[in-house]
Amino acid sequence: MAGSDERETRILDAALELITHYGYDRTPVSEIAEKAGVSKGAIYLHFESKTALFEALLNREMNAYADDWIKRLEADPEGGTIGSVYKHTLGAVNANRFMRAIFNQDRRMLGKYLNETDQMFNLKTAIEARATLIRRLQEVKAVRADADPYVVSYLISVLVSGITSMDAIMPEEDIPPFDDLLMTFGHMVDSYLTTDDEYDREMGKQVIREVVNQYRRASTEVDSE
Amino acid sequence: MAGSDERETRILDAALELITHYGYDRTPVSEIAEKAGVSKGAIYLHFESKTALFEALLNREMNAYADDWIKRLEADPEGGTIGSVYKHTLGAVNANRFMRAIFNQDRRMLGKYLNETDQMFNLKTAIEARATLIRRLQEVKAVRADADPYVVSYLISVLVSGITSMDAIMPEEDIPPFDDLLMTFGHMVDSYLTTDDEYDREMGKQVIREVVNQYRRASTEVDSE
DNA sequence: TTTTGACCAGATAGACTATTTCGGTCATAT
DNA sequence: ATATGACCGAAATAGTCTATCTGGTCAAAA
Numbered sequence: 001m002a003g004s005d006e007r008e009t010r011i012l013d014a015a016l017e018l019i020t021h022y023g024y025d026r027t028p029v030s031e032i033a034e035k036a037g038v039s040k041g042a043i044y045l046h047f048e049s050k051t052a053l054f055e056a057l058l059n060r061e062m063n064a065y066a067d068d069w070i071k072r073l074e075a076d077p078e079g080g081t082i083g084s085v086y087k088h089t090l091g092a093v094n095a096n097r098f099m100r101a102i103f104n105q106d107r108r109m110l111g112k113y114l115n116e117t118d119q120m121f122n123l124k125t126a127i128e129a130r131a132t133l134i135r136r137l138q139e140v141k142a143v144r145a146d147a148d149p150y151v152v153s154y155l156i157s158v159l160v161s162g163i164t165s166m167d168a169i170m171p172e173e174d175i176p177p178f179d180d181l182l183m184t185f186g187h188m189v190d191s192y193l194t195t196d197d198e199y200d201r202e203m204g205k206q207v208i209r210e211v212v213n214q215y216r217r218a219s220t221e222v223d224s225e
Numbered sequence: 226m227a228g229s230d231e232r233e234t235r236i237l238d239a240a241l242e243l244i245t246h247y248g249y250d251r252t253p254v255s256e257i258a259e260k261a262g263v264s265k266g267a268i269y270l271h272f273e274s275k276t277a278l279f280e281a282l283l284n285r286e287m288n289a290y291a292d293d294w295i296k297r298l299e300a301d302p303e304g305g306t307i308g309s310v311y312k313h314t315l316g317a318v319n320a321n322r323f324m325r326a327i328f329n330q331d332r333r334m335l336g337k338y339l340n341e342t343d344q345m346f347n348l349k350t351a352i353e354a355r356a357t358l359i360r361r362l363q364e365v366k367a368v369r370a371d372a373d374p375y376v377v378s379y380l381i382s383v384l385v386s387g388i389t390s391m392d393a394i395m396p397e398e399d400i401p402p403f404d405d406l407l408m409t410f411g412h413m414v415d416s417y418l419t420t421d422d423e424y425d426r427e428m429g430k431q432v433i434r435e436v437v438n439q440y441r442r443a444s445t446e447v448d449s450e
Numbered sequence: 451t452t453t454t455g456a457c458c459a460g461a462t463a464g465a466c467t468a469t470t471t472c473g474g475t476c477a478t479a480t
Numbered sequence: 481a482t483a484t485g486a487c488c489g490a491a492a493t494a495g496t497c498t499a500t501c502t503g504g505t506c507a508a509a510a
Binding site for chain 1 (some may be wrong): 298329330348349352372373375376377379380383384386387388391394395396399400401405406408409412413416417
């Protein structure tokens, strides 16, 4: 299977563009095929169903999002605090229209897929993953101990969701520049969660680096499976 | 006009119950009349149009919400910080289903009213009002100077909106208890914004008390106009 | 004067049909 | 083997007509 992988990519590319533009419901498989330059039947050689195709796309974009997140984190010279982790989470989510729709469970774009009984993406899982990081940072005293990890993680998720979807509620021109939101958001999280102790903060950075590396390893495994 | 005021109240009560339950579009004036125990014509003696009725209700609920907010603030022994102000904002919004829909611009409940070109409620105005308080607190150094009032106010509004509407996106059982959210939210805002200096904090409490009193006076004026 | 409810024009919902579109399959061609 | 596109049944959509309902008015009753 030489060009097969490349073709699958082309199909997913086509699906991504059409779905982000017209939404899941209004994107027929036939048009995905046309845009990808293959026959409709060929699509069913790669994917079991439209739902499966969509979930493959979701999987790919999820990894792309994670890679972007890591890249942002590593590029940040001041990165390493919990605030920066979430700051770049927010940045990465915002940069990917598809993932934005996923995190916000946007009906406009995801349409009938949201009716599927067991979606592969689950908000609670995402919140819990973030909570785990907070918990580990608490263990090394890089995050204040009296914060409830799940509650904090939930609030941060609310913020990420809210910030990346306020344009649906409010005219664009009343929304502050995204970079300002990013910065303030990071400061807010940091000043609430990060401890004052220099030593503990360094430990925190290490933990975050560990988690990032784990994440990177996990995502490359998935890619080559 | 003796019982007229009382009747207007009854009409608004009926409208509130029907609209919060069925939404603006699916609540006919005739049903409001029936529930209020008056004729349909009578409603048009009190209000120019369905829209005007709705806005009268909005006005009333806005004041009720403000009163509730003040009551919560005053009942809080630790109240007085900016965090407590927003904590009780969140509490008051959450307690009023109607205001929740307003702050979140909920299409389900507000229906065609959202198409009205100039609604009396404007999110930007609300955000700017909150920003003004932050600005005044900065003047007396009760709030850190490097925070951009509009951006901070915007983020807080996103949180308030998000927290009171996540149930649309997420199953109830995955959402932390509201009181936990309230507390953490308050702490977060405080630890980011409130300064360490004891004296400045006292000044801050005074400013907040002033604003609250102004607010109370303004709202009673409206009530008796 | 105050209140009512019959009344109106326009909007909405419902029923029903005709047509198109869609996800998915499979005989055929390459 | 691999890929195609005509084809299928189911479902959505568009179109049409009708009956009901809605916001708002106003002559008449209280």
